[in-house]
Amino acid sequence: MTKPPIAMIRPIAAVSLALVLAACASPGFEAPDASFKGRVNVIETPVVLAGSQVKLAGQDFKPGQEVTIYYGGTALNQAPAVVGADGKFQTQFQVPQGAQTGNHSLTVNAAKPAAAVLLPLKVSPNVPLSGQERFDVKVQKLVPGLYQAAYSAKSDRVFVTSAVGRPPISQTELVKINPQTLAIEARVEAGLVPAAATASGNAPAVNRFAVYGVAVDDANGTVWVTNTRQDTVAVYNQADLKLIKQFDAGVVPHARDVLVDAALGKAYATPVGQADIVVFDTKTLAVLKKIPLQTTVKGPGDRKFSPMSLELDAANHRLFTVSMSTNEVAVINTRTDQVEKVFALEGARSASGVAYDARTNRVLVASQGSDNLIIADVASGNVLHDVKVGAGALNVAFDPVSNLAYVSNRASDTVTVVDINGRIVANLAGGSFPNHAVIDGKGGVFAVNKARGSDDPQGDRISYIKLR
Template sequence: MSMIPFSRVRLASCAAAALMALGVPAMAETIFTRPLIDFAGDVGISGPERSAIHQGGTAVITAEDMIPGQTVTLMRGTTVLNPAPITVDDKGSFSFTLPIDAEASLGLQPIVVIAENPAAAKVVELRISPDLPLQGAEKFDLTSAPAAPGLYQIVANAAGDAVFVTSAVGWPPVRESRLLRIDPATLKVLAEVAPAPAPATPKGGDGGVYAFYGVAVDNAHGRVWVSNTRQDTVAVYDQSDLKLIKQFEPGTVPHARDIVIDETNGRAYASATGTSGIMVFDTDTLEQLDTIKIASQVRNEDFSSMALDLDEAGGKLVTVSLTTPEAALIELTSGKVRIIPLSGAKAASGVAYDPQEGLIFVASQATDNLLIVKAETGEVLHDVPVGAGPLNVAFDPVGRLAYVANRVSGTIAVVDTKGQLVANLDAGSFPNQLRADGKGNVWAVNKSRGENDEAGDRIWRITPKR
């Protein structure tokens, strides 16, 4: 099969086009056949086995929940990608493998999916990602160990005697979840706790358990905060024995994601993804306070808060929006919220802040890059390709390096403040989240591709060699 050059669009000429130009119907009395009001089904594009799509590789275009018997034509610009129409099978699905030529341009490529019988169309994005070789592992001490199925987030406490990890397995109703206390020296599990059963859903369905996702430590009170994303809430546990201290009611934090703790001022902040809010709690009384609301500067769009990072000494909170190309810098004393446009970011999810140089680091899933932004001016200083599907970023103030978890490419990219790629480390299957401990170490977790995946569900300690 010949390669389709995505780096340029070639105008095609064919007999059918000539007939249409002459006003002669080629195959039917009308081109305006029976339409659908909305496109039926979901279409997705990835590399083989959910891998990244690279220049010279292949893309797999799949669909489900379409109408059996529909025929599908795929187009990039005016070029038809499938030599013959694809027929949706009796389960409403199809799969088509598309070769990508070596000259294809990186980035998001619009693919038009045209269905007939009945007629409908939609545009989906094919993302061609940078393929960066592994490098620089010799510059770091890397230690890894298995922990538990379904790892999500990790954080070390200030005392340096424990690392806390959350895990949750499967889709709702989730019934398997753990909060783990890990020995930071041996990476062995010291203690663990399972969450309590959750109440029924608003529609009366099985609520599963209060599964653990996000995690943060409150060292001033010796506590661990977790987000219960499926129940839209948060909970507080004791660091020493993992005993539940307080379970907040469902609905307290819509789609709770990240939590950060301001020990100086006794505040906990939790991002509510899908909303423009960051929920605030008093860490002394464990009472909820007024919500921080972030207004997008993009017309007719809403800011959707994702990752959080805190400059405790400077009184600043930083977040990014999943739905708009924006970051928000919040002055916690005054409550002032400043929106920073992010040129070159789409589906931003990870953020880190360096108060020393006033830099914001933004990892964006759809654009495969790390932006380094001057917080004071909003200027994008560096736009660094880091791998496929960068999900989260952490900044280590000791080594002065940013670490990016590239979920799709299975790597952790290490970038300095000048935008130079220092290393690209093998991080197994689906690196998910990572945090710096302020002592020169970065802690990371990854997820698995399924049962018996020895490269998945592991915790990592990464330390630059001195």
């Protein structure tokens, strides 16, 4: 997407310190080596828990350097790792059983010559599976590369997006699902991206308008999708999945989510990395305006609001979005398309998913970087509950019928069910890479997950989850 909307948790990369100190026998420091570009990554350990064995790999170090990993002045690896002639090394250590969850800073110290690199390490909560006996779960394998789902109350159908790989993308579909059987009723490939002939005259590689985010408009019988990699959106017919309009590339840079306020005839799309929301007319299918989003977070650098997921308070025509870069919530009046308020969420890191409970006027935010679900009061902006739910909490759906929130934890392969008062009701197996969930308004939730490979039996499934 850049990256697809559904942004996954990657191995934690090191942040190099510009400071490199030369080791010497004298009390003074030698001149720093400005050419040092050492990097360290966590490998083979996608989720770090208390008690985990962590493997590290370094590269671009100086051959012969001896590397020790420190936390709070204590060496973690049993013996220094020696850098090979290729500038690479590997080492490992065990996270203490009593390690607290959260983001920790390790120091990677090299000697002969001296250098230092900071390594951020996130220790995720280890939430055991529980409460399975309280829920009925129906599961069905679908198509490769599932991303998001949307439910149409009017047509009683589920619409799911899928896209496989990185550009050029040749495999991407919009799929229509029967909610009772979870069987595919219809499917359509996304259209081809126009491309000029190559200099050699060869036909260009197949590249389609890959579909990621999805929303339904029951007033007009349409389905809206985001084409993240082409920076735009498209509109399809619910009945036969025919393409109604493909907007030009660039209309919504790095488009992630789309949501429709059907009563007001407007669709909203989030451009990740841009401090605004793009508004469309759902009848004329024209771009109306952009709503600017101003951060309230003060600090060094050019910080800006970067919108991710969207949620609608349909009764009061309020739109909610969260900022991945500044960990804030924005509340927008969809009648006027004016921002009513923006407030920060203490305890959130890389906020991405958002849901809303109209009965209590609480917003629920899932954050990938802090592995938690935060429940906050919209009126005051105060955080009421901070619930550790699992590694890579990516999205959340709130069901007002059962008063339960369903959090898709992408890195821990779970869907955590939390009540509005912050109590974990259940922690369910979500298959590989749980990615998104949507309510049906009848007390049930449709959840989709991705796959770790083409032969993954736990991947690319849709699940229907309902409290017994």
